[in-house]
Every structure is written in C-alpha cells, then in structure tokens.
Amino acid sequence: MSEKNFCAHDLAQALESWADPSFAESYDNVGLQVGSATQIVRRVLIALDLTPGVVEEAIQKECSMILTHHPLLFRSPSRILEEDFIGQLILRLAKKNITLYSIHTNLDAAHGGVSIALAEILGLHHRTFLNPSDDGTFGMGAIGHLPEPEPLKSFLDRVHARLKTPSLRYAGSDEAQIKTVAVCGGSGGSLIQSALDAKADVYVTADLGYHRFFEILGPDGSCQMALVDAGHYETEKHTEQLLCTWLTERFPTIKFYCTSAPTTPIKISIR
Ligand SMILES: [Zn+2]
Incomplete structure (x- = not known):
C-alpha cells in the first residue's frame, strides 16, 4: 500500500x-x-x-x-x-x-511559540506569556525565572553561550542580581514597559534603537532593570x-x- x-x-x-x-x-x-x-x-x-x-x-x-x-x-x-x-x-x-x-x-504569539521557546533555551522555569491576550489563548513575549539568581555578568555569559553569539548590546549594572527574565524573539522594543511592569530583572530582545535604552532609567538615571539586545537573527534562529x-x-x-x-x-x- x-x-x-x-x-x-x-x-x-x-x-x-x-x-x-x-x-x-x-x-x-x-x-x-x-x-x-x-x-x-x-x-x-x-x-x-x-x-x-x-x-x-x-x-x-x-x-x-x-x-x-x-x-x-x-x-x-x-x-x-x-x-x-x-x-x-x-x-x-x-x-x-x-x-x-x-x-x-x-x-510568536502561540503557546510554545518563538518567545516561549527562547525562554526555554535560556533555561527559564515557569515560562508564561509576558503580554497575554485577555483570554490567555495567545500572547507576546515570555517571562520566567532562573533556577538560582545570578549576576548580570553571568547572565550575559549565558545568553552568549546559549544563543551562540559573540556580541550583545546591553544596559544595566554588571552586579545586578538576575532572577526574573523577560524575553521576546525579534523586534520586542514595544514590550519594554510590560517587562518593567512585570518586575523583570532583565529583558532580552532585539532591534533596540538608542532611545529605547532610556526607557529603563529611573528618576536618578539608574537602570530599573537590565536591557539586552541580542540580535534579531540570534533570538529567532x-x-x-x-x-x-x-x-x-x-x-x-x-x-x-x-x-x-x-x-x-x-x-x-x-x-
Ligand atoms: Zn523576526
């Protein structure tokens, strides 16, 4: 047959x-x-x-x-x-x-889609949508937790290694402790406020213009969370x-x- x-x-x-x-x-x-x-x-x-x-x-x-x-x-x-x-x-x-x-x-917006899979690659647990739709059937971006907190410097090493990229652009204190991580594969600049609202310690995405990095600054000029541009291709490959x-x-x-x-x-x- x-x-x-x-x-x-x-x-x-x-x-x-x-x-x-x-x-x-x-x-x-x-x-x-x-x-x-x-x-x-x-x-x-x-x-x-x-x-x-x-x-x-x-x-x-x-x-x-x-x-x-x-x-x-x-x-x-x-x-x-x-x-x-x-x-x-x-x-x-x-x-x-x-x-x-x-x-x-x-x-990008599906359960188990691009951003949820990116969160998994970075080793995040308890992965959910960063910006879920009203009924939760879909959403944009993802958020989860590292098993243990680590300094931003170590977290950047993790991003380099797991996304196989030698270059990142970022803002944040190298000593900041990272536990809650928000991500969005590809151009995710529009979700910076969602990541701040969700109390993420770092947000990893791509295609961030210069002025986007000012959106994470508090009144005294310090970073309220870290922000990482890891590359469009690298966050979606x-x-x-x-x-x-x-x-x-x-x-x-x-x-x-x-x-x-x-x-x-x-x-x-x-x-
Ligand atoms: Zn893309």
Missing part, C-alpha cells in the same frame, strides 16, 4: 491549529506566499528567511515546499522582475515548482528547529530539514 500523500494545505492546516493566523499582527502577511496549496509535499526546507541560498538548497534537497518564519511578501509588489531581490526569488520558486509558506507573528521538531512529530513520513546556512545578511565585527 502506498503512503498517504500530504499537500501544502495539510501542513498549513496543522500549523494553523497551533498558531492561528488570527493571532498575527495586523501588519503581517502570514500563510501561503508563492505556489499552490495542492502541492504534494515529501521534503520541506525550513529557514528563518528566504534567500537565494535557501532556494538553491531546497532545489538540491528536492524539497517541494519551503517554510519560513519571515514572510517574503509584506507589501504587494508592483512588478516581479529577475533584477529584483524579491522578484528573482518568486520567479525561481515558480520555475522550480516550490511552494512557500510563512508562519510569523502568529507563531531556534525557530527553525522548533518548527522542524513540531512537524516531524506530526508528519513522520515527510522529511523536514533546517537550512544549513545562516540567512542573516548581518556580520559581526569585534576588535
């Missing part, structure tokens, strides 16, 4: 039962991006972002579907040209009959493995791969 064939729609339906598209932010564009819901799927490549390298890897691994965290299409393109970054990606996918699906802020594990459990006959190369264009220079 032949194995049941699954199509892109079957994977989408399963993912959306976990991360309902209604959880997504209003600016977002989650779901099918390119291709067809009826695409038969036996091999899937998972990546944080779509790049030419990811498409070539999918072709080489004979994947008929690519699953990304960040959507390729945020705004409607006015033209699709080989000469443009997005245009050539769309045309390459179309020529090779590869379907692209994105699961973004709906996965684990999403690839999160999706791979979740899908492999539910579709054991499909082969899921995490992309083998980093998709971030950013390099870090340390002198």
